[in-house]
Structures are given as C-alpha cells and as structure tokens.
Amino acid sequence: MSFFSFGQSAEIDVVLTDAETRKKAEHKTEDGKKDKYFLFYDGETVSGKINVTLKNPRKRLEHQGIKIEFVGQIELYYDRGNHHEFVSLVKDLARPGELTQSQTFDFEFTHVEKPYETYTGQNVKLRYFLRATVSRRLNDISKEMDIVVHTLSTYPELNSSIKMEVGIEDCLHIEFEYNKSKYHLKDVIVGKIYFLLVRIKIKHMEIDIIKRETTGTGPSVYHENDTIAKYEIMDGAPVRGESIPIRLFLAGYEMTPTMRDINKKFSVRYYLNLVLIDEEERRYFKQQEITLWRKGDVVRKSMSSQATIGAQRFEGSASSESALEKEELREDCR
C-alpha cells in the first residue's frame, strides 16, 4: 500500500441518462466564452451515472465514501468565499471502502426544484451543477458538471399597455405608448411617440434597452447598468401632432428574463429608455421598466387567448368575433 496518495488516483465522468435526447442551451461564462450545457427545467428529474476510472488499473483505490450532489448556488463576485446554496441535494453512492477496479454508479435526483434561472452577470452568478466526489483522507477527487436552467412562464393574464404624457412645461410635451408592459424574449415592442408640443429643435430620437443588475442589500446596494440596445426611431425635427412608430424586435438581443430579488441576493431588471436629442446636444429622456419573461417552446397558447390579443389591437372598430376569425385563418395558412 502506497504511503503517498498520489500512488493511485481516478478519473470521474458524469453522464446523464438522457444525454442523447436532452437539449443543450448556450450560456456565456464569466470570462465571456460561450458554451453549451444541458438544459433543465424546474421539477425535472436529474439522473445518470458516474464512471470512476482508476488511473492505475492494477492498484486498489482506498476512499472514505463516494457521493454525488446536486447544487444550486449564488456567488457574489465581491464575496467569492461565500457560496449561497439554495438547492443542495446529496446521494451517497458508496460507503467508505476500496475500489479494486473501475466502477459505475447510478444516481437519480427525482423532480428537483430549480426555482431560478441560471445567470452569469457582471457581479453575480447563479449556477446549478452536479458534483461527484470520491472522498479520501488527504485529498478528494471530484468532478463538476454545470447545467443550465431556464425558468418558463406562460402568457401573463394581465398585460396592460404603458401610456404616459411627459415633458417639460412649455418646451416639450410627448405622449408615449408601448403596447405591453410584459414582453417575452422573442417579442416585439410596438409603440408610438405622439408630440403634443414641440418648442425645442429636436435632432433625433432613440430608444435604448437598459439592463440593470442590482447586488447587495441595505447600505451596500450596487447597480450595474448596461445598455443592451440603442435603436434610432426618428431622424429630424417633429412638430405638434406627429406620431412616430416604434417597432423593436427583442429576439436579436441577448437578454434574460426579469429576475426580482433572487433569494434576496440580486435582481436583474430591464428598462426602456426613450431619448430625444436636440440641436445643442441636450438629451431628454424617459425611462420605463418592462418585465421580460421566457416563453416555453412547448407551451401552446389557447385559441381564446390568441383571439383576445388580436381583439386588443382594434380600438373600437372590429368586434372580437372577427378577430377570432382572423386568428383561425392565420393558423390554417401555415
């Protein structure tokens, strides 16, 4: 028997049961690299096996136990030592003993709760991973496998439009309208800016999408703002009575769903920032929060909710019945 533990070691390999069929999702890691990971949803079972392969097949491997954990944790970059685990499940695979040959162990975490979406941000990251460990007296052998979790929502019951009149007295009055307050990640922001009074000489107008990541609590709250998109919607000087349309496709931008007070540790919120610039480079802005959510591919909207959405477009003209007909027609045409 070797006195030093480097005499025998092993490699661990984690393989999921449904590795062939399960979808993978792209996720950008802390260093900016994009990688693909197995995609899971809340409530799904995580099962598979671990292969422990002895480095030296003729020697025995003594160990203090073999286990596998499923962990969901939040890591604040300014406090790396502290991992806040909000999901922590463990399965013992082998009692302390020795391995005489390479071996495979099955595991299953049934219907695991995965309450939050995987997130890697500027100051915080939330991740889920499997960690298989062969415990030893001096140093453990372990292997981690990260997975990505997406949180899905269905069409919100209430999704009112945002409509407001704002401005500077005697100088600029506008009414802005966005068709919804909650948008899914592949949605389109449809809106308009109506000029009620224009006394300044406007050069152009743009709409920006701003992501704000908030970490910390109480006195040490920190906001990190990031402009995800800048989209010019008007070039030139408008006058009273003019209406400028907005049509902004969200699918082209890398965004996450709105995350509010996740485990009391951080938030990720999105804002639409309407900016007008005048001839003297002065900027006039109005910021408005929107809620982003992730629509499931598997979720099918009911016909009636589609018809309701169609009917909402018609302000007092067509009845909801004709809207339903139009919706049915669209489905058939495909």
Place this chain on the structure above:
Amino acid sequence: MADTIADTRRLFSKPQNLNDAYGPPSNFLEIDVSNPETVGVGRTRFTTYEIRLKTNLPIFKLKESRVRRRYSDFQWLRGELERDSKVVVPPLPGKALSRQLPFRGDDGIFDDSFIEERRAGLEQFLNKILSSSSNSLPPASDVTWGLYEFKDRVAGHPLAQNERCLHMFLQDESVDKTYTPSKIRQA
C-alpha cells in the same frame, strides 16, 4: 408547432391636423432691427433703431411689439445679460470711437453706410440672444433633462429667455436702468 406570427402592426394614432403640420411652429419668433433715425442737433445727436418682435412663445407678454432703442441701450442690455445669465453673450458691433473724432471727411457715426453696418450687427446680436442656442445653459453633451409626468416648473429651462432686462428692452416703452434684475415667470 410554429409560433403565431408576432403582431407588429402600428398602434392607432389620430392623423395630424393640417394646421399643426403646416401652421406656424410652436416656437415662432421673428426679430427685426430697422428704420434708423437720427434725432437731435449738434453734439446731442444720436441714432435710434426700431426693434420689431413677432412671436407666439408664451413667455412674451406681447405677441407683437415695436420699440425704439439706441446703441447705448444695447450696451446696457449686454452688460445685464453678461452679469446675470449663465450664457456667453454674443458681441455687439463696434463702438466706432475713431468715427467720433473730429476732422473726419465723412459723417462719422451718422454716416449712412456705418449706420447700416451697425443696424445689421445689432439685428444679429438680438437674433443670437433669442435663438434657443445662446439663451440656455452652455451647450454640453452631458446636459440631460428627465421628462416628468407632473408639470413642474423646471429651473434653468432649455428655452430660458426669461431675463427681465431682455423683456424690458424688447417690449417696454422705455428702458428703466434702475430696475430690479429678476427672472420672468409665465407671462
């Protein structure tokens, strides 16, 4: 299996009123300096200029005004604005001291061509002051205004033009140099 095509139709907006589209702008302002007249005799002679203002800006009490002012009135106005407002005040046409020396071949400061030159310079001076660019906070790319829902009287309004001395100069019968400098609120 395919998603419904997103509804990207424009929101309903009422068509623009033709008067709004083609009518006078909301910040209409015209200023002219014209009709120079030399009054008085001998050493007490001086030239006055007519200043005509036409505007629809709410800050002006009169939508049309016509006053007569002389060069020293302009100098007074410039001094007041330089002291009170935070902007860079444009220059006036020259004092022409050399023209006031004796033994000149021409009419000195009452020479027609000189008066015309001065008239044009005074008109340019007033236009610069009244255009939104000069009568505001110094232009800077980081000057930002939040747009608010409730109507607030915002200090340092982008369309300032609210100096009492300027309004007195443009619209009052005469300039009272003993006035109290102040800012005009809504007319």
